[in-house]
Amino acid sequence: MGDTGASGPVMDRDEVDRALARLGAEHEAIETSLFALQDHAGRRLLEGAGLTGETKERWQATEESITLLWSYFDAYTGALRSAREIRARRRWSSREDLAELTELLRGECVTVSGGSLLGERFTLAALVDRMNELYARSLDMVVAADAVWSALPARIDLLAAELRRTRELAHSVGVRPGEHPAGDDLERITRTLTRLREEVVSDPLAYWIPAEGSSAPGGGRPDTTVYDREARALEDVRREIDAVLTVRQDAEQRLIRLRDVLSRADRTLAEARTARGEVLAKIAATEVPVVSGPPTALQEQLATAAEYRRNAQWHRLSPLLESLEEKAEDELLRARESLTAVTAPLAVRAELRGRLDAYKAKVARHGLAEDPELVEKYDAARRMLWSAPCDLRVAEQAVLRYQRAAAELLGSAPRVPGQGGPQDSQDRQEQRGPGT
Structure with a gap:
């Protein structure tokens, strides 16, 4: 085993040389890292900045750590220098030299000469671990601050x-x-x-x-x-x-389109009011919806929009135009629906007139136009549909009576030679009436 000391077995010359080589490489790496930290742009910025909050607190601690790092490094450097001097005394170190080197390289013989740890002793390995820990913590803080600033x-x-x-x-x-x-x-x-x-x-x-x-x-x-x-x-x-x-660029065109839409809505409502009067005069026993007047509120808003444009109040014109465009389209749709609702009775009367004439034409094709019963029922229905006011419910019943009478007569009439085929199929379909 060889001699032992306070630091364990005494190292031989080869072990000492290998340890010194390793420690020398570590010393060089640590020195390079410390100088890189010293020259780091983030550290220089931190030194000159007026820091506050968390960064101020952590930088104060980091500065103390960096100062302590250099104290550790100086102690490490001194211990390594002493070991190298002992090893350099003679080519073949004596047993006493080897015992001293073993104590220096493995024992707690490194004393830090500054900081709060003054007088505390470390082994070289423990000192390297401590420096690595402080360096990593310091570099982490510096890099983080620099990353944010960058x-x-x-x-x-x-x-x-x-x-x-x-x-x-x-x-x-x-x-x-x-x-x-x-x-x-x-x-x-x-x-x-x-x-x-x-x-x-x-x-x-x-x-x-x-x-x-x-x-x-x-x-x-x-x-x-x-x-x-x-x-x-x-x-x-x-x-x-x-x-x-965008409003500033196309406001005039949008105002023109708005006036056109509202004008069409007004014309449609006027047409609906005229049609309502016609319906009330020509159609009896039916309810005709009331037609509202033109939307004065929209016209007032349109005038306000034009005023905004004249005064270049574009920020006010923008939302007003968007609202007006939507309301104007809704108003035009409402006017069209009103016209459709008002003229619905006239459309019903027109449909009944068309159905009556269609059956009369069909009866005439079969040579039955002069049938007294059909003539009587046709005249009765026609008087109702072409007189004012027209009771649509009564007129529809008259048209149905004529339709049924014609269908019965056509069903019992002998087929005229040469009039078969598709026309007869059409006649049979029409005899069923629209309700089937």
Whole structure:
């Protein structure tokens, strides 16, 4: 086994040389990492920033950790230098040298000369582990802050520039705070972006979302929730302003179309009122719906829209035109439905007249037009349908009586030679009447 000491078995020369080579490589890697941390852009920004909140607290702790790291590294460097000097005394180290090296390389013989841990002793391996832990924690904080500063302020500035352009455009079409919801939205977005940028600059870690389970330095992403929300809000406002701009471009044509639609609705209602008078005079024992007058409220709103256009109040004209266009189409549809409802009795009378004449023509084709019963029933139905006022219910019964009499007579009449085929099939179908 060989001699033993406080640090266990005494190392031989090969073990010492291998340990020194490993420790030298670790020393070089640690030194490189510490200088990289020292030169990191995020660390330089943190040193010069007026920090607040979580970032301020964590940076104070990180600065202490970085200072302690250098103290650890100096102690590590000193221990490694001492070990190398002992090993360099002679080519073949004596047993006493090897025992001293074993104690230095494996024992708790490294004393930190600064910080709150002054006088605490470490092994070189424990000191490396401690430095790795402090370095990872410090780098994580620096990288996270730098990532937020690299991502969010520039994006906020771009959005703020777009916001300024949108506000100028809004002002040009009369969209102002207190007068239009979009103007109020622009003011709110402006305040939010200003506050967001200030907070991101002074407390970047408040806008950092660590990645769960990630051990990589700075594992995570910037929290863009507020930024994304305001970007969407600005896009919505921009669409509203674009709509107002569109109104400014085609307002006159839209007003002309509105006047035309409302004019057609008025003419249709006037036609319905005239038709109602005709129906009341010509049709008896039926209810005819009342026809309303022209919509004065829409005409007043149309006049208001024209006034908005003359005064370039585009932000007010835009929603009014959209509302008027919908209401005008509804009014035209209502007028057409009113005309249809009013003239329905006349349509019924026309249908009965057409049915009566169709049966008379069919009877004549069969040479039965002079039948006394048919002539009597036809004249009775015709007097009812061509006299005013016409009782539609009584007239319909008269037409049905004529239709049934004709059907019975046609059914008993002998077939005229040469008149078979499709015409007879049509006659038989018509004899069944419209109710079958």
